[in-house]
Amino acid sequence: MTTPSSVVVAGASAAGLGTAEALRRKGYRGRLTVLGAEPHPPYDRPPLSKQVLAGTWTPERARLRTREALDALDAEFLLGDPAVALDVAARTVRTASGRTVHGGAVVIATGLRPRTLPGPDGLAGVHVLRSLDDARALRAELRSAERAVVVGDGVLGAEIAATAHTMGVAVTLVGPQPAPMARQLGPTVAELLAALHREHGVRLRLGAAVDALTGHGGRVDGVRLGDGEVLPAEVVVVAVGAVPDTAWLTGSGLTLDDGVVCDAYCRAADGIYAAGDVARWHHPGLGEPLRLENRTNAVEQSAAVAGNILGEARPYAPIPYFWTDQFDARIHVHGRPLPGAEMTVVDGAVADRRFVAQYRHRGRVVAVLGWNMPKQARAHRQALLAEPMDAFAVPS
Amino acid sequence: MKITVDEEKCCGAGQCVLIAPEVFDQREEDGIVVLLDAEPADGHHTAVREAASVCPAAAIRLSEST
Numbered sequence: 001m002t003t004p005s006s007v008v009v010a011g012a013s014a015a016g017l018g019t020a021e022a023l024r025r026k027g028y029r030g031r032l033t034v035l036g037a038e039p040h041p042p043y044d045r046p047p048l049s050k051q052v053l054a055g056t057w058t059p060e061r062a063r064l065r066t067r068e069a070l071d072a073l074d075a076e077f078l079l080g081d082p083a084v085a086l087d088v089a090a091r092t093v094r095t096a097s098g099r100t101v102h103g104g105a106v107v108i109a110t111g112l113r114p115r116t117l118p119g120p121d122g123l124a125g126v127h128v129l130r131s132l133d134d135a136r137a138l139r140a141e142l143r144s145a146e147r148a149v150v151v152g153d154g155v156l157g158a159e160i161a162a163t164a165h166t167m168g169v170a171v172t173l174v175g176p177q178p179a180p181m182a183r184q185l186g187p188t189v190a191e192l193l194a195a196l197h198r199e200h201g202v203r204l205r206l207g208a209a210v211d212a213l214t215g216h217g218g219r220v221d222g223v224r225l226g227d228g229e230v231l232p233a234e235v236v237v238v239a240v241g242a243v244p245d246t247a248w249l250t251g252s253g254l255t256l257d258d259g260v261v262c263d264a265y266c267r268a269a270d271g272i273y274a275a276g277d278v279a280r281w282h283h284p285g286l287g288e289p290l291r292l293e294n295r296t297n298a299v300e301q302s303a304a305v306a307g308n309i310l311g312e313a314r315p316y317a318p319i320p321y322f323w324t325d326q327f328d329a330r331i332h333v334h335g336r337p338l339p340g341a342e343m344t345v346v347d348g349a350v351a352d353r354r355f356v357a358q359y360r361h362r363g364r365v366v367a368v369l370g371w372n373m374p375k376q377a378r379a380h381r382q383a384l385l386a387e388p389m390d391a392f393a394v395p396s
Numbered sequence: 397m398k399i400t401v402d403e404e405k406c407c408g409a410g411q412c413v414l415i416a417p418e419v420f421d422q423r424e425e426d427g428i429v430v431l432l433d434a435e436p437a438d439g440h441h442t443a444v445r446e447a448a449s450v451c452p453a454a455a456i457r458l459s460e461s462t
Contacts, residue, residue, distance in 0.1 A: 014452075021449045025442075044454055046407070064454045072460075295452040296409065303450065323407055323452075330408060330427070374408035374427025 003310055004104020004271070005030045010083040010093055011109030012036030013045065014295060015276025017064055018302030019107050020075045026310055032075035033101050035093060037082035037110070040132055041070065046295055048135040049159040050325055054166060055139060059132055083110065086252045088269050105309045108249070108260050108274040109302065112242035112293065117151065119213045125220040126213060127237045129160060138237065145169050145234040149223045151210050152239030153180040155324050158193065160237050162326040165202050172203040172231050174210060174223065184322075186337040186359060189369060192350065193326065200327055205231070242293065244278045259291045264315035265308045266301060273309065275302040284315040285389020294322040319384055323374075329353065332374045334381045335367035343369075347376050356380050364391035397441050398459040399448075401429045405455035412447040412456060419444055429455060 007023060009016045012034050020034055036042070042064040051057035070077065078099065085094040092102045114128035127138045142148060142164050150161045153175020161173040161180075173180065179190035180197065194204055209226035213236060222232045244259040254268050255261040259280030262268045266281045274281070276298040280291040292301075297318065304316040323332045337343070341359040348355035348371075356377045359367035364387050370377025399419070408427030412420040419440055421430040436444060448456040 018449065025445055025449060046453070066457075069457075296411065296450075299450045299452065303446075321409070323409060325407070332408065332427075370427075372426070374410060375422040375424060378410040378413070378422070378427075 006103050007105045008033045008101045008103030009107040010035050014298035015109035015302045017042040018299040022303040022306030034077045036079040039080035052135045053163045106272050109276045110245040112277045113245045114242045115240050123215045123220045141235050147233045148235040149233040150237045153177050157239035174205040266305045273305045275305045285317040286393045296321050332370040332377045335384045337367040400457045402455045405453045407453040415447040416443040
């Protein structure tokens, strides 16, 4: 395999930037083009629901790299010009402005689009949070709002609820699960997270289905639940998950199935790769396709893609990892707390809200979780490395 | 090479410690990064560049000019 003379990366967020950086770090000297849909230089998304939304950071502080560091990459960043089509055979990406960019290798790193709720379009006061512009718009409205409803009990919804509460807004968090993030944390820790939110004054409407958003005069005024109750709100945040941004790849010939389907080398077709939230690759240890929506995967997978472009031929087999900060809790999760896994505290104490928990499933360690004990949780991660990878597979 | 770390940005993931344990550590109490060596020897530079690039909070900054 020969090294391509040029690489084009569609996507200028963590995975796109990570690909460019990893290529250069590994010695690649060819032409490098990075296409970004948004006009902003690469920025970090985890702070959007926390520091940027709260206003403790300016948006500039969330930039991933300084101007000098980007210049030193010697890559051409074409920003504010989203990719709209891919020609797999010719390896060219067409952009919204009509540019056609060819690469000896093409990397798809276009991330996610937030899901929305069915209902009238264009209702003012209804927000999603994915981009910097989304965060700015939501912040502007929360500053003058008295009541907000966050629809969605995953990590993003829970973080937004916590941040909005600290901004002085009366917040209700609505979701179908018995406790926020139950799927990602397991029932015991999710219950602890629910208690944390309640103590701070966030109202939780758990196990609740959302029927529709209600509005008046073109502006949202509440959320109607499945049981008919209406939760009044001036601002509604919809955080009900996201879908891979692959609409631009329809008709390209690539296999699209909840993401860009890739082999164990993160390759979607000859010379075409995918990295980050958009990539659904065959995890060689799990023996099943996996797509991870988290920050660390974006950079680790982009480094794997860069290596494979350069001929390393190394399958990508990470241990999933994510973290979340809510109120004074910093929660770190290595591996996957599978449904039905048994949780044991292996360090600290739950009562102190400082502990490390190990999750076992069918006798194997499948996850390690730290609550305000990040260093200790990382140390216990060793127990995961000792397990055969298929221990993390979700039982069918 | 000169390294600076932004403790306020650090999320305590500890990726840097996994990649360059001679250069980075974490505080016991909250996992925030501890810089063991702000001007590491040449032999560590490749690992430090990787650590800076994969840091999930973009909390590690490098100045490569001598």
